Amino acid sequence: MTDVIVPVDLWEEDSEAVITSWLASDGGDVSEGDVIAELMVEKIQYELLAPASGKLSLISDADDVVEKGQKVATIG
Numbered sequence: 421m422t423d424v425i426v427p428v429d430l431w432e433e434d435s436e437a438v439i440t441s442w443l444a445s446d447g448g449d450v451s452e453g454d455v456i457a458e459l460m461v462e463k464i465q466y467e468l469l470a471p472a473s474g475k476l477s478l479i480s481d482a483d484d485v486v487e488k489g490q491k492v493a494t495i496g
Contacts, residue, residue: 421494421495421496422471422472422474422494422495422496423471423491423493423494424456424468424470424471424476424491424492424493424494424495425471425489425490425491425492426459426468426486426487426488426489426490426492427466427468427488428488428489430459430466431461431462431464431466433461433462434461434462435487435488436461436485436486436487436488437459437460437461437466437485437486437488438459438460438461438483438484438485438486439457439458439459439468439480439481439482439483439484439486439492440458440459440460440465440482440483441457441458441482442456442457442478442482443455443456443457443458444456444457444470444476445476446476446477446478447475447476447477448475448476449473449474449475449476450470450473450474450475450476450495451470451473452470452471452472452473453469453470454469454470455467455468455469455470456468456469456470456476456493457492457493459486468492470495471495472495473495474495474496475495475496476493476494476495477493477494477495477496478492478493479491479492479493479494480492480493
């Protein structure tokens with residue numbers, strides 16, 4: 421099982437981001453390096469990449485406010 425974590429070094433200004441959308445579906449198969457979600461920080465969109473290949477299990481929903489370093493999904 422691999423945790424999907426909000427990166428701590430992707431942006432500098434704020435500690436929070438909003439998950440604007442999941443591009444991969446809960447229970448769907450993803451490959452390492454796939455863009456699986458989009459995060460918004462201060463009107464800048466960032467891509468969240470899959471850290472591993474496997475079945476995605478979402479913990480956070482679209483429109484959730486998340487912190488740097490927070491687990492938002494797992495891949496197993």
